[in-house]
Amino acid sequence: xxxxxxxxxxxxxxxxxxxxxxxxxxxxxxxxxxxxxxxxxxxxxxxxxxxxxxxxxxxxxxxxxxxxxxxxxxxxxxxxxxxx
Numbered sequence: 001x002x003x004x005x006x007x008x009x010x011x012x013x014x015x016x017x018x019x020x021x022x023x024x025x026x027x028x029x030x031x032x033x034x035x036x037x038x039x040x041x042x043x044x045x046x047x048x049x050x051x052x053x054x055x056x057x058x059x060x061x062x063x064x065x066x067x068x069x070x071x072x073x074x075x076x077x078x079x080x081x082x083x084x
Contacts, residue, residue: 058077062070
């Protein structure tokens with residue numbers, strides 16, 4: 001008897017092969033390891049000088065403003081720094 005399975009495009013008498021739990025865990029472990037490597041590399045690139053601390057301070061204060069005030073203050077920062 002031929003059965004059509006959702007994952008298989010053509011009619012077949014075989015069921016599609018499913019990943020075993022070990023294969024799934026291995027794939028997940030590889031993905032998690034790669035993600036950890038990327039995050040570690042990114043965190044190692046962070047500069048912790050006075051400019052970084054000042055930027056963090058501005059960002060923290062900016063988060064407390066409503067959208068309109070934040071937009072205006074960001075525009076003023078950009079004008080001061082001549083970004084625009």
